[in-house]
Every structure is written in structure tokens, then in C-alpha cells.
Amino acid sequence: MSLLDLRDFGVTRRGRDILRNINLRVGAGELVGIVGPNGAGKTTLMRGALGLIDAVGHSSLGALSPHARGRAVAWLPQSREIAWPVDVQTLVALGRTPHLGAGQGMRVADHAAVDRAVARMDLGAFRNRTTTQLSGGEQARVLIARALAQETPLLMADEPIAGLDPAHQIATMQTFAALVREGRSILVSLHDLGLAARHCTRLIVIDRGGIAADGAPTAVLTPDLVRDTFGIRAFLKDTPEGLIFQPLEVVG
Amino acid sequence: MTRLAFGLSGLVAVLFIAALVVGPAEIGVVHSIQALVLDGEGPVPLVMREIRLPRAVLALMIGGSLGLAGAAMQGYLRNPLADPGLIGVSGSAALGAVLAIHTGLAASVALGLPLAALAGALIGVGLVMVLAGPSGSSLTLILAGIAISALTGAFTALVLNLSPNPYAANEIVFWMMGSLADRSMVHVWIALPLIAVGAVLLATLSRGLDALTLGEDAAEAMGIGLRQMRLTLIFGTAAVVGGSTAVAGAIGFVGLVVPHLLRPFVGARPGRLLWASALGGAAMLLAADVAVRMILPARDLKLGVVTALVGAPLFLHLIYRIRREGI
Numbered sequence: 001m002s003l004l005d006l007r008d009f010g011v012t013r014r015g016r017d018i019l020r021n022i023n024l025r026v027g028a029g030e031l032v033g034i035v036g037p038n039g040a041g042k043t044t045l046m047r048g049a050l051g052l053i054d055a056v057g058h059s060s061l062g063a064l065s066p067h068a069r070g071r072a073v074a075w076l077p078q079s080r081e082i083a084w085p086v087d088v089q090t091l092v093a094l095g096r097t098p099h100l101g102a103g104q105g106m107r108v109a110d111h112a113a114v115d116r117a118v119a120r121m122d123l124g125a126f127r128n129r130t131t132t133q134l135s136g137g138e139q140a141r142v143l144i145a146r147a148l149a150q151e152t153p154l155l156m157a158d159e160p161i162a163g164l165d166p167a168h169q170i171a172t173m174q175t176f177a178a179l180v181r182e183g184r185s186i187l188v189s190l191h192d193l194g195l196a197a198r199h200c201t202r203l204i205v206i207d208r209g210g211i212a213a214d215g216a217p218t219a220v221l222t223p224d225l226v227r228d229t230f231g232i233r234a235f236l237k238d239t240p241e242g243l244i245f246q247p248l249e250v251v252g
Numbered sequence: 253m254t255r256l257a258f259g260l261s262g263l264v265a266v267l268f269i270a271a272l273v274v275g276p277a278e279i280g281v282v283h284s285i286q287a288l289v290l291d292g293e294g295p296v297p298l299v300m301r302e303i304r305l306p307r308a309v310l311a312l313m314i315g316g317s318l319g320l321a322g323a324a325m326q327g328y329l330r331n332p333l334a335d336p337g338l339i340g341v342s343g344s345a346a347l348g349a350v351l352a353i354h355t356g357l358a359a360s361v362a363l364g365l366p367l368a369a370l371a372g373a374l375i376g377v378g379l380v381m382v383l384a385g386p387s388g389s390s391l392t393l394i395l396a397g398i399a400i401s402a403l404t405g406a407f408t409a410l411v412l413n414l415s416p417n418p419y420a421a422n423e424i425v426f427w428m429m430g431s432l433a434d435r436s437m438v439h440v441w442i443a444l445p446l447i448a449v450g451a452v453l454l455a456t457l458s459r460g461l462d463a464l465t466l467g468e469d470a471a472e473a474m475g476i477g478l479r480q481m482r483l484t485l486i487f488g489t490a491a492v493v494g495g496s497t498a499v500a501g502a503i504g505f506v507g508l509v510v511p512h513l514l515r516p517f518v519g520a521r522p523g524r525l526l527w528a529s530a531l532g533g534a535a536m537l538l539a540a541d542v543a544v545r546m547i548l549p550a551r552d553l554k555l556g557v558v559t560a561l562v563g564a565p566l567f568l569h570l571i572y573r574i575r576r577e578g579i
Contacts, residue, residue, distance in 0.1 A: 069475060077469040087519060
């Protein structure tokens with residue numbers, strides 16, 4: 001079963017092709033890392049696939065009604081916006097919005113989903129804290145919990161771990177991996193290729209508006225691709241501790 | 253939460269009764285309520301039913317409208333400084349009314365003034381829609397509102413400038429200060445349908461406003477139709493503010509200060525702030541209208557002046573609080 005299907009998909013803005021000829025299918029149980037240099041079109045790919053910006057070609061999510069889409073995919077934007085000083089619990093509960101009918105209050109199942117999301121992101125101690133008074137990294141975790149509370153088959157997250165401390169970066173990737181083992185899928189854009197190589201089951205490299213590579217991390221992160229796309233040389237080794245990827249120096 | 257609801261409702265009820273029993277015709281509390289509720293002839297039932305009841309009902313409706321529209325506008329724009337007048341509807345309604353006074357329409361045609369104000373509000377909201385478009389960022393809406401407000405302000409000043417005599421200018425200036433004095437049940441019936449429709453529209457925004465706490469992108473991805481929200485907000489605000497301004501003139505600060513004051517009591521949730529702010533706005537305007545009758549009963553103190561006098565210092569206090577909390 002595919003959770004996201006893009007065919008001949010592209011995005012054009014102000015007469016310029018930002019993405020073109022994208023063909024991509026995400027099935028259940030995949031942790032897909034979207035990597036690529038700045039300005040390659042990672043965010044545009046995800047927003048276009050969601051139907052938040054105009055796009056050409058076919059997107060299975062973009063074709064859904066807004067309400068159905070809210071139950072099919074959770075979207076965690078890069079901008080960590082929290083407009084009002086609401087408490088953590090309230091903010092996480094916003095993730096239940098697509099599951100509630102008009103005028104319907106939170107049901108037992110919705111509270112349970114909020115509790116699970118809070119527990120997964122290790123936010124139990126913060127439940128009643130005011131979100132706007134938390135640190136940036138803590139806010140990021142609260143916002144991830146909000147997306148988890150949506151409990152959709154697919155989660156799309158735009159640089160969710162940027163700005164987190166190492167422990168919470170790893171913990172978040174492990175949380176994602178645990179969700180994937182439960183049969184859900186996650187599409188996550190990352191700049192940290194080390195974490196991407198280690199935790200993702202599949203990497204998609206976006207470069208110059210197209211897919212430069214798509215496959216298992218070891219198959220994708222070849223010395224040639226790393227040099228051509230990212231302009232760096234890196235160390236890559238499959239060890240008993242898992243895949244190790246360490247950028248070494250800028251080339252060319 | 254229920255405590256806040258009961259507290260605010262109780263406050264509104266007490267102030268509503270106070271608005272009914274306070275006035276220049278000195279009638280006892282029991283006597284006045286009796287005259288209002290029971291059938292009867294004579295001056296007291298007439299004063300109660302034809303003067304005080306419409307005045308109190310209008311204060312309730314208009315205060316509630318301004319509070320509700322202010323909360324909705326702040327929630328949608330995610331800006332605590334937003335105000336229901338921001339989309340230019342109160343300015344254009346005021347221009348319609350000022351033109352009616354200037355041309356003599358207000359004096360020659362029954363209800364010429366409120367109807368002209370409503371026409372102004374309608375033109376204003378039409379222009380805002382054309383300028384800001386049905387979809388797009390909140391910035392275009394703010395800019396369109398500012399443009400309309402500035403334009404209507406300029407035309408209002410022009411009309412004042414060209415007014416044939418000081419009495420006409422006086423009338424215009426006093427009208428613009430906002431008042432509920434000498435209104436009748438006819439004014440209630442003019443404003444009520446608009447305010448009722450607008451309030452229902454704004455109340456439907458509750459869940460969308462909550463979701464917008466996370467930003468437009470996240471809200472849209474959760475199934476919130478931003479385009480529909482924007483239209484609902486504009487038409488809902490135009491209906492309640494247009495209806496209010498048409499019968500009472502421009503009353504400032506209620507829509508700005510009340511949501512601000514009540515936000516901490518609803519856990520900052522913009523959806524809950526809607527009803528809380530509607531009750532709070534009604535309480536503030538009822539209190540202000542009682543105050544204008546008690547402080548300087550002989551001088552016809554204008555309601556908009558009192559709300560500004562109370563609202564501006566409250567606003568200064570809020571700035572102080574925000575600075576102290578360092579946000």
C-alpha cells in the first residue's frame with residue numbers, strides 16, 4: 001500500500017522550475033530521509049506533495065480533500081511557530097484537529113493519543129508548562145509531539161531535529177524508527193547526513209530540482225554522489241555499531 | 253473555564269440590570285423593573301421600554317460584537333494588537349454616516365443615518381475584498397484595511413472641512429465619538445440581524461483559530477480551509493462592526509483591550525477567547541454606558557470617549573506587563 005505517490009510531479013514558481021519530473025512512492029514502514037543542499041527543493045517537494053502550493057503532475061495526498069488529508073498525513077513545517085502562550089498539553093492536543101467533527105470535543109481516544117505523543121517525546125514533565133516560555137529545542141519537541149498526536153499513517157517533517165541537543169536528536173530519530181516499526185511511515189528532511197545514514201531505511205537525494213538518488217543509505221551515499229551533490233568528501237563505513245557517515249572536508 | 257463563563261455571565265447580567273435602573277429619570281430599582289416587566293401605562297413604563305431597554309440591549313449587543321470581532325481578528329492575524337476596525341469597515345461605515353449628516357439625508361429620511369452607515373460598511377468590505385483578494389497572506393488583508401481606513405478617514409476629514417456651518421461639523425464630530433443615547437428599539441432591530449449573523453459566522457472560526465496557533469501551513473495541512481476562514485472572518489467582522497457602527501458610531505478600544513485582558517484566563521486559546529471576549533466586551537460597554545450616565549449626567553459624555561479613556565491606560569498597563577515578562 002502506498003502512502004504517498006508522486007508521478008511526473010513538479011513545481012513551478014514565477015516561471016522557474018523548482019522541481020520537475022519527480023516520481024516517488026512511499027509505502028508503509030519506511031523511514032525516508034530527504035537530503036540535499038540548501039535550496040535544492042526539499043521543502044518545496046514536501047509542501048507541493050501535500051497540496052499546500054500549486055504543483056503539476058499527480059500527488060496522491062494533494063488529490064485528497066483537506067479533511068481526509070489531515071487524517072492521512074501529519075505535516076511538521078520547518079518554521080516553529082507558536083503564536084500564543086498556550087500550555088504544552090493544549091498545543092499537542094491541536095494535533096487531534098482533523099479527527100474531530102464540527103463542534104465535537106476531545107474524546108477518550110483523543111486524550112489517549114495526546115498522552116502517547118507526550119510520552120514518546122519525553123514531555124511528561126512539561127505538560128502544564130507554557131510553550132512560549134520553553135527553550136527552542138523544547139518547543140521543537142512539543143511541536144513534534146503535536147504531529148505525532150495526529151496519529152496518521154504518514155508523517156512529513158521538515159528539519160525536525162535542527163537545533164536539538166545530540167541526545168534529543170538521536171532520541172527523536174529513534175522515536176521515528178519505532179513508529180516505522182509499528183507500520184507507519186515517515187518522510188523527514190535532514191541536513192545531518194550522519195543521522196540520516198544511521199536511522200533512515202531509505203534516502204532520497206534532491207539536487208537541482210530533481211531526484212539525484214533514491215535507495216538504501218549505503219547505496220545512495222557513494223563518494224561520487226557525496227562529492228557531486230554536496231561538494232564534500234566523507235567517511236562511510238558499515239560497522240557492528242551501525243552505519244557511520246562522517247563528512248571530512250569540502251572539495252572542488 | 254466554567255468559573256470564568258459563570259463569572260463573566262454574572263457580571264454581564266448585573267451590569268445589564270444596572271444599565272436599566274440608572275438614568276436621569278430617577279426611578280427606584282424595584283419600580284423600574286416592575287414597570288419594564290409588567291404591563292402598564294404612564295411615564296415610567298415608557299421610559300423603561302422606549303429609552304432604557306433599547307440602550308441596554310444595544311450596549312450588550314455592540315459590546316459583545318466588538319469583543320468577539322476583536323478576538324477573532326487577533327486570533328486570525330496572530331497579533332495581539334489587531335482590532336476589529338483594522339479591515340476598514342468601521343471607517344467606511346462612519347464615512348457613510350458622516351455623508352448622511354452632511355447631505356441632510358440623516359435629517360430628512362427616517363433612519364437615513366444608520367442605513368447610510370450600513371451602505372458605507374458594505375462598500376468598505378467590498379473594497380477590502382477586491383484589494384486583499386479571497387486568499388493570500390494576512391499581510392495583504394492588513395494593508396487593504398489600512399488603505400481603506402486611511403481613505404475613509406481622509407474623506408471624512410474632507411466632509412468636515414466642507415461642512416456648511418459649525419453646527420453641522422459639531423453634529424458630525426459628536427456622532428463619530430460614539431454614543432447609545434436616544435436610541436430606540438428600531439435601532440435594535442436594524443443592528444440585531446447583522447450582529448446575529450456575523451456572530452454566528454465568527455463563532456464557527458473557533459477551531460480554525462486554535463489550529464492557526466501553529467501557523468498557516470500546519471493549520472492548512474490539518475484540514476483547516478484558510479480561504480474559507482478568511483472570507484468568514486471578513487464578512488463576520490463586517491456584519492457585526494458595520495451593524496454596531498451604524499447605530500452607535502465608532503466605539504474604539506473594546507475590541508482591542510478586552511481580548512487582551514481575558515487571554516490569560518482562557519489559557520491563551522484563541523477559540524475559547526471568542527466567547528469570553530464577547531461576554532467581556534458586553535460587560536465593558538454596559539459598564540461604560542452606565543458610567544457616562546453617572547459621571548457627568550448633564551453633559552452628555554460620549555461612550556466612545558469613555559471607552560478610550562478607560563482603554564488607553566489599560567493598554568499602557570499591558571505594555572508594561574509584556575515588558576516586565578520580557579516577551
